[in-house]
Amino acid sequence: MRAPYAIVDGVIGVITMNHGKVNALSKVLLDDIVSAFDSLESSLVRVIILRAEKGAKVYSAGHDVRELPTNGRDPLTYNDPLRQVMRKIDHYPQPVIAMVEGSVWGGACELVLGCDVIIAADDSTFAITPAKLGVPYDVHGTLNLIKVAGMHVLKELMFTAEPVPMKRLADLGVVNHVVPRDELEPFTMKMAHQIAQTSPHVLSVLKEEMRVLANAHPLNPETYERLQALRRDVYDSHDYQEGIRAFLEKRAPIFRGC
Ligand code: YXS
Numbered sequence: 001m002r003a004p005y006a007i008v009d010g011v012i013g014v015i016t017m018n019h020g021k022v023n024a025l026s027k028v029l030l031d032d033i034v035s036a037f038d039s040l041e042s043s044l045v046r047v048i049i050l051r052a053e054k055g056a057k058v059y060s061a062g063h064d065v066r067e068l069p070t071n072g073r074d075p076l077t078y079n080d081p082l083r084q085v086m087r088k089i090d091h092y093p094q095p096v097i098a099m100v101e102g103s104v105w106g107g108a109c110e111l112v113l114g115c116d117v118i119i120a121a122d123d124s125t126f127a128i129t130p131a132k133l134g135v136p137y138d139v140h141g142t143l144n145l146i147k148v149a150g151m152h153v154l155k156e157l158m159f160t161a162e163p164v165p166m167k168r169l170a171d172l173g174v175v176n177h178v179v180p181r182d183e184l185e186p187f188t189m190k191m192a193h194q195i196a197q198t199s200p201h202v203l204s205v206l207k208e209e210m211r212v213l214a215n216a217h218p219l220n221p222e223t224y225e226r227l228q229a230l231r232r233d234v235y236d237s238h239d240y241q242e243g244i245r246a247f248l249e250k251r252a253p254i255f256r257g258c
Contacts, residue, residue, distance in 0.1 A: 001032055001036075002017070002018055002019040002028060002029050002032045003015050003016065003017050003018065003019070003029060003032035003033045003036050004016055004018065004036070005036040005039060005040055007040070007043060007045055008189070008192075009193070009196075010045075011045055011046040011047070011193075011196040012045060012046070012047055012048075012049065012189070012192045012193070012196060013036075013040035013043070013045035013047070013048045013049070014048075014049045014051065015033060015036045015037070015040070015048060015049070015050050015051070016051050016052065016053060017029060017033070017050070017051070017052050017053075017059075017060060018052070018053050019032075021058070022058040022060070022061035023052055023056075023058060023059065023060040023061060023108070024060070024061045024062070024063070024064040024065070024066075025060060025061075025062060025063050025064055025081070025082055025107055025108060025111070026064035026067055026081075027064075027067060027081045029064075030081035030082055030084065030085050031081060033050075033085050033088075034081075034084055034085055034088050037088050037089075037092060041092065041093070044200075045094065046094055046195060046196035046198075046200050046203075047094055047095050047096075047097065047192045047195045047196050048092065048094065048095070048096045048097065049096075049097045049099050049188060049189075049192060050089075050096060050097070050098050050099070050111075050115060051098075051099040051100075051101075052100075052101065052102060054101075054185070055101070056101050056102040057102050057103070058102045058103050058105075059100050059101060059102040059103065059104045059108065059112070059124065060104060060105065060108030060111065061105045061106070061108065062104075062105035062106025062107045062108045062109070062129060063075075063082065063106055063107040065133070065244060065247045065248065066248070068135070068244055070240075070241055070244055072235070072236060073235075074138075074231065074232065074235055075135060075136075075235055075240075076135070076136070076137065076138035076141065077138070078140075082107050082110070082111065083138070083140070083141075085111065086110065086111070086114045086140075086141070086144065089111075089114050089115060089116075090114060090211055091208075091211070092207075093200075093203075093204035093207065093208075094200060094203055094204060094207070095116040095117060095195050095203060095207065096115045096116050096117075097115060097116065097117045097118075097119060097188060097191065097192060097195075098111075098112040098115035098117070098118045098119070098120075099119055099120075099184060099185070099188045100112055100118065100119070100120035100121065100124050100166065100175075101120070101121040101124060101181055101184055102121075102124060103124065103125045103126075103127065103163060104124065104125065104126050104127070105127050105129055106127070106128065106129040106130070106133070107141070109126050109127070109128045109145075109157075110141050110144055110145060112126075112175075113144065113145060113148045113149065113174070114144055114148075116207065117176050117191070118174075118175035118176050118177075119175075119176055119177045119178075119179065119184065119187060119188045119191065120166040120170070120175055120177070120178050120179075120184070121166070121178070121179065121180070121181035121184045122166065122167050122178040122179060122180055122181070123181060124165075124166040124178070125163035125164060125165055125166060126157065126163065126164050126166060126169060127157075127161060127162060127163040127164070128145070128154075128157040128158050128161065129161045130158065130161070131158060131159060131161045132161035132243070132253070133243035133244065133247060133253070134234070134237070134239035134240045134241070134242055134243025134244070134253060134255060135234070135235075135240060135243060136230075136231040136232075136233075136234030136235050136240070137158075138231070139224070139227050139228070139231070143217065145158075147214055148174060149169075149174050150172070150174070153169075153172055153174060166178050237258055238256055238258055239253075239255045239256060239257065239258065242254060242255060242256075243255070
């Protein structure tokens, strides 16, 4: 189990990512996270905390680049493991708190932002990296990020692909709290206990109401297909192959824009 879980005080579930050096979001790790959620759902915990190991330098390095297809297949589709984890969190009947320490990269930023509450160590950073890797981020993932980060902040994060201090994101309201690293766990546990004392039935209805209302975005099929065609142009492009090749060869990519 690379995402072991524990139950604290009978009401708080804690899922700890613990996979390799940098918690790269491989299918194995992501499937473990889903099964941890499933196990905790049956144990009737009131709130979940999703964390990395204490003292982590990297919360998660994002998608496991070695698992990104290079054979013309869409790298980010509905049934991909990260999409399954995002839906699991989105539909989970109780609040999920991302307790973040270390740097967060690529798809792991969506994983964190897809949680209901984000509490981070004040030396953490976020870097959303599709443009640096030549990857066409998927439609639902992009919408998820727009919903929580806002268009201008997200455009800066996506277009620069540079790490941004979590403190700046807290000032912008993108994350809930940043606290000194040594206060992160007690601060998070205190909020988790506060949540655990409220009505779980009301919480699950409120969370579902907010999920449905936040997703009320009419999108006609032709527009959706056009976006998918745009994405296919990217994952069929030289830049996509180059982004992954450069990563694996540990060099800067040379993008041509085609
Ligand atoms: O050389 P070894 O075997 O030790 O492996 C190295 C890295 O290759 C590996 N590693 C990864 N493997 C697969 N997928 C990754 N995302 C990934 N990141 C790292 O982990 C071993 C240690 O890495 P190293 O030596 O660089 O460690 P470090 O402590 O100096 O630096 C840690 C990081 C995370 C700052 C650095 O590894 C890094 O910048 N990683 C890439 C982060 C990134 O760009 N992630 C985006 C992945 S693509 C993605 O999430 C989406 C598709 S998208 O781009 O669209 O958002």
